Amino acid sequence: MPIYVTRSSMPELSDYIEEIKPMFESHILTNMGPVYKKFQSQLITYLGVRELSLFVNGHLALEMAIQALGLTKRGEEVGGGEVITTPFTFVSTTHAITRNNLKPVFCDIRKSDYCIDPDKIEELITDKTVAIIPVHVYGNICDVHKIENIAEKHGLKVIYDGAHAFGEEYYGRGVGNFGDATMFSFHATKVFNSIEGGAIAYRNKRYGVPLHELKNFGMHTETSITSIGANAKLDEFRSAMGICNLKRIDECIADRKRVHDHYFRRLEGVDGIELFKGQKGVKPNYAYFPVYFDDKKFGKSRDDVYMALREEDIYTRKYFYPAINELECYRDNPGAPTPVAHDVSLHILTLPIYEGLADEDIDRICDIILS
Numbered sequence: 001m002p003i004y005v006t007r008s009s010m011p012e013l014s015d016y017i018e019e020i021k022p023m024f025e026s027h028i029l030t031n032m033g034p035v036y037k038k039f040q041s042q043l044i045t046y047l048g049v050r051e052l053s054l055f056v057n058g059h060l061a062l063e064m065a066i067q068a069l070g071l072t073k074r075g076e077e078v079g080g081g082e083v084i085t086t087p088f089t090f091v092s093t094t095h096a097i098t099r100n101n102l103k104p105v106f107c108d109i110r111k112s113d114y115c116i117d118p119d120k121i122e123e124l125i126t127d128k129t130v131a132i133i134p135v136h137v138y139g140n141i142c143d144v145h146k147i148e149n150i151a152e153k154h155g156l157k158v159i160y161d162g163a164h165a166f167g168e169e170y171y172g173r174g175v176g177n178f179g180d181a182t183m184f185s186f187h188a189t190k191v192f193n194s195i196e197g198g199a200i201a202y203r204n205k206r207y208g209v210p211l212h213e214l215k216n217f218g219m220h221t222e223t224s225i226t227s228i229g230a231n232a233k234l235d236e237f238r239s240a241m242g243i244c245n246l247k248r249i250d251e252c253i254a255d256r257k258r259v260h261d262h263y264f265r266r267l268e269g270v271d272g273i274e275l276f277k278g279q280k281g282v283k284p285n286y287a288y289f290p291v292y293f294d295d296k297k298f299g300k301s302r303d304d305v306y307m308a309l310r311e312e313d314i315y316t317r318k319y320f321y322p323a324i325n326e327l328e329c330y331r332d333n334p335g336a337p338t339p340v341a342h343d344v345s346l347h348i349l350t351l352p353i354y355e356g357l358a359d360e361d362i363d364r365i366c367d368i369i370l371s
């Protein structure tokens with residue numbers, strides 16, 4: 001059996017059947033029905049956030065958060081708004097900005113945690129800047145306090161792409177409580193999934209109505225359409241999957257920790273292999289296992305390791321290569337150079353990590369790397 005970088009967690013079939021059974025009576029399949037509401041309320045409790053709106057996926061959640069916070073409109077007012085963001089992420093983050101007619105301005109990352117470098121944000125702020133959209137990449141938490149100070153000083157909104165940060169806490173506070181809003185993704189490949197799905201956590205109640213309306217065609221009431229929305233509603237079957245997976249999430253994260261610790265035992269201290277050692281105050285979710293290969297010291301490059309594993313049917317991922325500002329679709333807007341993001345994108349490999357990855361398989365992966 002091939003080993004991929006991740007494998008979706010799933011509940012017992014009987015548990016899922018139990019959860020969807022009522023729908024075969026009610027015939028309510030979508031449109032924010034009872035299962036959606038139950039899932040929403042359970043997530044608010046689990047994530048420890050004030051408000052939460054569910055979406056069909058994380059990407060549309062982010063696009064609509066940008067709209068609900070008024071950034072698209074603000075961008076038009078200032079004649080082409082700019083959003084400061086990271087080039088070291090999945091393309092979804094940058095696409096969500098660009099598809100709202102805003103210009104992504106790429107800020108370099110820090111080598112220590114691969115997140116946006118807060119000390120390089122201010123020099124990128126112009127009179128067209130409307131927001132900062134950082135990413136808790138790999139579940140590593142951004143410097144939320146420095147970012148908050150900068151945003152306050154310059155009157156900017158902050159939306160975190162927390163697609164990798166489900167269930168994490170920073171000094172005891174749910175990670176969805178920082179900034180104006182945080183997006184979570186419940187895609188099948190993430191730590192927690194509802195097959196496809198996503199959410200926006202936010203603190204200010206006034207974003208609730210626009211978020212709700214934007215994902216439902218801009219419908220204010222049956223006959224009053226007040227905004228130009230789209231369709232991004234999370235349906236009842238996916239909500240049911242989310243409810244089932246949420247029951248098992250702590251178990252699932254604990255098992256990821258087993259995998260993480262096993263890799264650490266095998267790979268820590270090897271010359272040319274740099275591992276991420278965690279962050280103070282963060283309760284992690286072990287979403288990814290990134291390894292930085294320093295080819296000069298290790299003797300082999302990241303790409304060599306990728307190929308060697310591939311030959312054994314083990315599929316790692318070069319998350320995130322190329323850096324976003326080097327992609328075909330963003331090459332026309334490279335902005336200032338981001339040397340750290342460039343360097344990391346060339347040297348990083350994320351190893352398979354998921355619930356149920358066998359110890360023998362982890363050993364086999366490490367043996368191949370070390371040989």
Ligand SMILES: *Cc1c(COP(=O)(O)O)cnc(C)c1O
Nearest residue numbers: 057058059090092163185186187
């Ligand atoms: C997965 C992901 C998204 C998009 O989430 P979907 O639920 O797949 O739409 C956005 N940003 C990052 C960093 C991601 O990893």
